[in-house]
Amino acid sequence: MRCLLILYSINNVLVIGYNARPIACSAKRLGLNVYVVDFWGDIDIFPCVSDSFIVRQHLHDHFKRNFREIMVQEAMEFINRYNIDAVLIGSGFDDYYHLLTPLFDMNAKIYANSLETFKRARNIIFWQTIAKKLGIRVPETIVTNIENYRTDLKDNNLNYPIVAKPTKTGGGHGIRLIRSSEELEKYARRHRAFILQEYIRGIPASTSVLSASFNAIVLSINKQIIGNSALGCKNFVYCGNIVPYFYSDEINKIIEKQSISLSLKLGLIGSNGLDWVISSEGPYLMEINPRFQGTLECVEFITRKNLVKLHISSFHNTIPERVSNNGVAVKFIIFARENCKVQDLTKIPNLYDIPKKGELITAGSPICTVIVYEKKQNVALEKARNIVEQVYNSISTF
Numbered sequence: 001m002r003c004l005l006i007l008y009s010i011n012n013v014l015v016i017g018y019n020a021r022p023i024a025c026s027a028k029r030l031g032l033n034v035y036v037v038d039f040w041g042d043i044d045i046f047p048c049v050s051d052s053f054i055v056r057q058h059l060h061d062h063f064k065r066n067f068r069e070i071m072v073q074e075a076m077e078f079i080n081r082y083n084i085d086a087v088l089i090g091s092g093f094d095d096y097y098h099l100l101t102p103l104f105d106m107n108a109k110i111y112a113n114s115l116e117t118f119k120r121a122r123n124i125i126f127w128q129t130i131a132k133k134l135g136i137r138v139p140e141t142i143v144t145n146i147e148n149y150r151t152d153l154k155d156n157n158l159n160y161p162i163v164a165k166p167t168k169t170g171g172g173h174g175i176r177l178i179r180s181s182e183e184l185e186k187y188a189r190r191h192r193a194f195i196l197q198e199y200i201r202g203i204p205a206s207t208s209v210l211s212a213s214f215n216a217i218v219l220s221i222n223k224q225i226i227g228n229s230a231l232g233c234k235n236f237v238y239c240g241n242i243v244p245y246f247y248s249d250e251i252n253k254i255i256e257k258q259s260i261s262l263s264l265k266l267g268l269i270g271s272n273g274l275d276w277v278i279s280s281e282g283p284y285l286m287e288i289n290p291r292f293q294g295t296l297e298c299v300e301f302i303t304r305k306n307l308v309k310l311h312i313s314s315f316h317n318t319i320p321e322r323v324s325n326n327g328v329a330v331k332f333i334i335f336a337r338e339n340c341k342v343q344d345l346t347k348i349p350n351l352y353d354i355p356k357k358g359e360l361i362t363a364g365s366p367i368c369t370v371i372v373y374e375k376k377q378n379v380a381l382e383k384a385r386n387i388v389e390q391v392y393n394s395i396s397t398f
Helices: 002-007 021-028 043-048 067-082 097-104 115-122 124-133 149-155 181-191 249-266 296-303 307-314 377-393
Strands: 012-017 033-038 051-054 086-089 141-145 162-166 176-178 193-198 203-211 216-226 238-243 270-279 282-289 328-335 366-374
Touching: 012 021, 012 067, 021 033, 021 043, 021 296, 021 307, 033 043, 033 067, 051 067, 067 097, 086 307, 097 115, 115 124, 115 249, 115 282, 124 141, 124 249, 124 282, 141 149, 149 181, 149 193, 162 181, 176 181, 181 193, 203 249, 203 307, 216 249, 216 296, 238 296, 238 377, 249 270, 249 282, 270 307, 296 307, 296 328, 296 366, 328 377, 366 377
Parallel strands: 012 033, 012 086, 033 051
Antiparallel strands: 141 193, 162 176, 162 193, 203 216, 203 270, 216 238, 238 328, 270 282, 328 366
């Protein structure tokens, strides 16, 4: 695996992200020296890295600063200290891309979309306009605020129920289904500026796309697991995937074609994700994630490809013509149903993002991740559900 990366003169890699572990461990499997600036510091990240800065352990020292600012500052120090050749960016900066500016001004090669591309991909009105021109369905959407939302709602003929989103979000947090003007008024008071969107009923989906300058392929079409109460999850919070997922010949062909055309139009490079809802009318595009996605390990399981290698190669205009899918990977993120204390989870198979023994986790926070790979979807789902039950049985409340 190493030969291609030697060609690009890469030896020391820095990963910065809210959960850097999947990217870091993928890079480690390439034989690279991996350094991370990570928020969580779960115990299974450390075998993959040569050094790390765990933001959560230092928040008390920087209580007046945004944790993303801390991450960028520490990343800059790592670049200087370890002669970093390549920087990979994970989640946490989608709507805070401007904070990454100092990294782009340094000597290390940033294997990520440009800040301008981040801006295009996260400006919902901008990319929706492009998508409509390409024949892609999008929900009616308005960006508004507490002063103007009543007039904006009336002018755009949006009817309840509607979806309200923060202008800056991630993982579905803060998104609510609003059924009345009273609920919307409460939401407006909390968020001040926000997005209102037509509610599209259907199945949440995603596409994992690999793009170079002049071509792109869809690595997998997936089902998203959103707000699943069996995983301690609610509302629109992301809590897993089934990778790949077959909707129908027609639907899969449509979202593959549309994912490629929009990725190229927006100038996305590398591994990027598009979120969809498959409604009775067809697919609606909901969001663009211009970086590595939560499906990374699942995609690696079913394609037998290293996604970090594919990602880096795409910046050198090298991507495969097609990648086949074999088997099914199921990912569940387990959330705490109530405040709990974690026991030793290392003996439970197929667990990732594992907290240390004795860690206290508050209700609604993630505990760990289950990833199961099998030849058949029903077998993978059953196995994953059994592991979820094991995890819940192994924790104690406080």
